[in-house]
Amino acid sequence: xxxxxxxxxxxxxxxxxxxxxxxxxxxxxxxxxxxxxxxxxxxxxxxxxxxxxxxxxxxxxxxxxxxxxxxxxxxxxxxxxxxxxxxxxxxxxxxxxxxxxxxxxxx
Amino acid sequence: xxxxxxxxxxxxxxxxxxxxxxxxxxxxxxxxxxxxxxxxxxxxxxxxxxxxxxxxxxxxxxxxxxxxxxxxxxxxxxxxxxxxxxxxxxxxxxxxxxxxxxxxxxxxxxxxxxxxxxxxxxxxxxxxxxxxxxxxxxxxxxxxxxxxxxxxxxxxxxxxxxxxxxxxxxxxxxxxxxxxxxxxxxxxxxxxxxxxxxxxxxxxxxxxxxxxxxxxxxxxxxxxxxxxxxxxxxxxxxxxxxxxxxxxxxxxxxxxxxxxxxxxxxxxxxxxxxxxxxxxxxxxxxxxxxxxxxxxxxxxxxxxxxxxxxxxxxxxxxxxxxxxxxxxxxxxxxxxxxxxxxxxxxxxxxxxxxxxxxxxxxxxxxxxxxxxxxxxxxxxxxxxxxxxxxxxxxxxxxxxxxxxxxxxxxxxxxxxxxxxxxxxxxxxxxxxxxxxxxxxxxxxxxxxxxxxxxxxxxxxxxxxxxxxxxxxxxxxxxxxxxxxxxxxxxxxxxxxxxxxxxxxxxxxxxxxxxxxxxxxxxxxxxxxxxxxxxxxxxxxxxxxxxxxxxxxxxxxxxxxxxxxxxxxxxxxxxxxxxxxxxxxxxxxxxxxxxxxxxxxxxxxxxxxxxxxxxxxxxx
Ligand SMILES: Nc1ncnc2c1ncn2[C@@H]1O[C@H](COP(=O)(O)OP(=O)(O)OP(=O)(O)O)[C@@H](O)[C@H]1O
Ligand SMILES: [Mg+2]
Numbered sequence: 071x072x073x074x075x076x077x078x079x080x081x082x083x084x085x086x087x088x089x090x091x092x093x094x095x096x097x098x099x100x101x102x103x104x105x106x107x108x109x110x111x112x113x114x115x116x117x118x119x120x121x122x123x124x125x126x127x128x129x130x131x132x133x134x135x136x137x138x139x140x141x142x143x144x145x146x147x148x149x150x151x152x153x154x155x156x157x158x159x160x161x162x163x164x165x166x167x168x169x170x171x172x173x174x175x176x177x
Numbered sequence: 178x179x180x181x182x183x184x185x186x187x188x189x190x191x192x193x194x195x196x197x198x199x200x201x202x203x204x205x206x207x208x209x210x211x212x213x214x215x216x217x218x219x220x221x222x223x224x225x226x227x228x229x230x231x232x233x234x235x236x237x238x239x240x241x242x243x244x245x246x247x248x249x250x251x252x253x254x255x256x257x258x259x260x261x262x263x264x265x266x267x268x269x270x271x272x273x274x275x276x277x278x279x280x281x282x283x284x285x286x287x288x289x290x291x292x293x294x295x296x297x298x299x300x301x302x303x304x305x306x307x308x309x310x311x312x313x314x315x316x317x318x319x320x321x322x323x324x325x326x327x328x329x330x331x332x333x334x335x336x337x338x339x340x341x342x343x344x345x346x347x348x349x350x351x352x353x354x355x356x357x358x359x360x361x362x363x364x365x366x367x368x369x370x371x372x373x374x375x376x377x378x379x380x381x382x383x384x385x386x387x388x389x390x391x392x393x394x395x396x397x398x399x400x401x402x403x404x405x406x407x408x409x410x411x412x413x414x415x416x417x418x419x420x421x422x423x424x425x426x427x428x429x430x431x432x433x434x435x436x437x438x439x440x441x442x443x444x445x446x447x448x449x450x451x452x453x454x455x456x457x458x459x460x461x462x463x464x465x466x467x468x469x470x471x472x473x474x475x476x477x478x479x480x481x482x483x484x485x486x487x488x489x490x491x492x493x494x495x496x497x498x499x500x501x502x503x504x505x506x507x508x509x510x511x512x513x514x515x516x517x518x519x520x521x522x523x524x525x526x527x528x529x530x531x532x533x534x535x536x537x538x539x540x541x542x543x544x545x546x547x548x549x550x551x552x553x554x555x556x557x558x559x560x561x562x563x564x565x566x567x568x569x570x571x572x573x574x575x576x577x578x579x580x581x582x583x584x585x586x587x588x589x590x591x592x593x594x595x596x597x598x599x600x601x602x603x604x605x606x607x608x609x610x611x612x613x614x615x616x617x618x619x620x621x622x623x624x625x626x627x628x629x630x631x632x633x634x635x636x637x638x639x640x641x642x643x644x645x646x647x648x649x650x651x652x653x654x655x656x657x658x659x660x661x662x663x664x665x666x667x668x669x670x671x672x673x674x675x676x677x678x679x680x681x682x683x684x685x686x687x688x689x690x691x692x693x694x695x696x697x698x699x700x701x702x703x704x705x706x707x708x709x710x711x712x713x714x715x716x717x718x719x720x721x722x723x724x725x726x727x728x729x730x731x732x733x734x735x736x737x738x739x740x741x742x743x744x745x746x747x748x749x750x751x752x753x754x755x756x757x758x759x760x761x762x763x764x765x766x767x768x769x770x771x772x773x774x775x776x777x778x779x780x781x782x783x784x785x786x787x788x789x790x791x792x793x794x795x796x
């Protein structure tokens with residue numbers, strides 16, 4: 071079971087944590103958002119919790135809780151640029167239909 | 178598609194519920210927009226990667242050119258190309274210096290001047306709104322959604338009329354203004370001074386055309402502007418001009434044509450900027466006249482020829498310190514703002530004067546926008562719990578009432594912390610007096626005629642009493658943006674009158690409403706339609722998701738639950754045909770809430786099936 075970052079995503083995360091001045095790594099997760107299914111969660115982590123699993127990807131600590139892992143296993147987090155917009159994108163093999171927005175999905 | 182940003186722990190927003198907030202530096206020469214992304218304040222750039230947007234608006238017969246696109250029009254169509262519109266905000270003709278030298282056709286209207294352009298008469302508020310609109314669109318394209326709000330910066334010395342004009346321009350551009358913030362305060366915020374340090378700071382802002390010096394005092398998250406001073410005709414442009422004159426002297430060429438003069442000026446600016454990073458720079462170009470300029474400027478030459486300009490910046494510095502009753506040693510840090518503070522001899526002079534190295538590690542063009550973005554992010558509620566800071570500004574000029582003899586009675590003194598309310602009692606001075614008129618003024622001077630008139634209003638219906646018997650309580654209230662409302666109450670009878678001070682610059686609420694409406698008639702400004710469109714998409718998305726979820730896992734619901742959800746689905750279907758974004762949004766939220774439990778049950782089922790066949794150690 072694993073979660074990975076593309077090299078580009080890892081570079082950006084590392085950079086953001088440096089500029090933020092502190093941080094253990096990043097947390098990927100899902101939360102339910104009504105019927106529309108699951109929403110992705112992407113946060114800085116200052117401290118991992120007991121229930122968390124921690125992966126290492128290109129030198130970045132990726133933290134995820136067990137429940138979320140079932141939905142995100144195999145996910146690759148990428149950093150992309152689309153026109154003026156830029157940010158992270160979940161490439162999640164478990165997602166059946168992504169809402170066009172990229173923020174939520176169904177399994 | 179909304180790309181995700183990293184949120185602070187526990188702060189990630191629900192999908193489609195991001196609170197996108199920006200900071201905007203609406204500058205005389207250049208404007209910028211910034212936001213906090215992945216925890217870091219960054220300026221947003223245009224398609225060509227440029228963060229600065231020249232504050233230039235060119236009105237053509239049928240359209241508008243803006244920013245870099247309008248640069249050439251300054252020479253080819255000066256009358257319709259508005260530069261430095263910030264100088265006109267909230268100002269009448271009499272307030273603006275050197276108006277006779279400007280290429281515009283001005284119109285005198287009560288309060289604020291207007292300019293006649295190829296597209297008719299335009300107020301400075303409308304012109305500024307064009308710049309803000311471009312920045313708003315840039316931000317929306319960059320952040321992938323509609324903005325929740327913006328913090329817009331203003332010079333610390335801006336009075337009520339200028340602040341109100343700025344706020345109106347932002348509204349007109351379709352921005353929700355979270356706060357107007359003083360530029361030097363924003364710069365201090367960008368340097369993190371707000372949460373680390375107490376003490377007195379100087380903000381040294383040398384831009385393209387203006388120099389502003391502010392002395393700020395920080396105590397427990399409150400920024401107080403102790404003094405501001407400056408020179409509205411001193412900036413990087415003057416350094417260009419010195420180089421230009423030097424080149425004319427040394428190149429032995431005939432007096433240049435207007436076109437050649439502009440070329441030489443642009444070359445001078447490039448040379449100036451190059452000398453910031455290298456010891457010498459070539460001043461080389463071929464003119465239209467066929468003549469050639471081929472010179473080399475050393476840093477030493479440049480420093481020598483511009484020394485008087487550098488010395489000139491110290492004059493407002495000294496005055497501001499004197500006003501604040503401080504010496505250079507009392508200043509704990511000096512924040513450098515404005516592109517022209519990159520010049521090494523400016524930095525050296527400031528360092529010598531204050532006896533310490535100034536803060537220069539942030540980009541001086543960007544610090545104001547970055548600080549505004551940080552403030553916007555906090556106001557929009559995106560900061561983590563343990564890091565809530567409150568930033569308070571103070572009122573820049575005293576607010577008062579005209580009293581007998583044309584004197585100003587100060588009700589709220591300058592430097593009172595915002596928001597603030599102060600009341601004072603007045604009485605009638607004639608027997609049987611039934612009305613009283615109030616004249617609200619702003620400024621430090623004693624004589625009303627030396628202060629700025631903000632508004633007048635009347636309290637009528639005071640019962641006839643002996644002179645001095647009525648008790649009239651006048652309350653001044655200033656909100657967090659520094660905007661004022663005043664009310665008067667006769668306490669024995671409860672008769673009351675009040676006014677929101679729309680400073681007397683000529684734009685009434687109706688006019689603003691009309692301007693907003695006409696803005697909305699332009700397709701892209703049509704926010705209501707856009708909100709509806711977005712809510713429809715949202716509704717369709719959730720309907721689709723629910724239908725699928727019910728088909729897959731409908732057995733998880735009992736009959737009553739199923740009926741309730743079906744009813745909400747039917748209701749939302751009906752609402753999508755309607756035209757009211759707010760009801761539609763409410764319908765989406767209701768359905769979403771009602772299905773939360775169902776979603777959780779589905780999640781558990783999936784989880785169980787995902788776990789089947791694995792043992793927990795594998796996880
Ligand atoms: N590397 C540099 N070296 C010297 N001067 C520079 C450099 N970069 C920019 N400048 C100068 O900075 C000035 C523009 O500064 P800035 O963008 O801060 O102005 P502004 O804030 O819009 O103007 P104002 O304060 O008058 O409203 C120009 O004169 C430009 O030549
Ligand atoms: Mg400026």
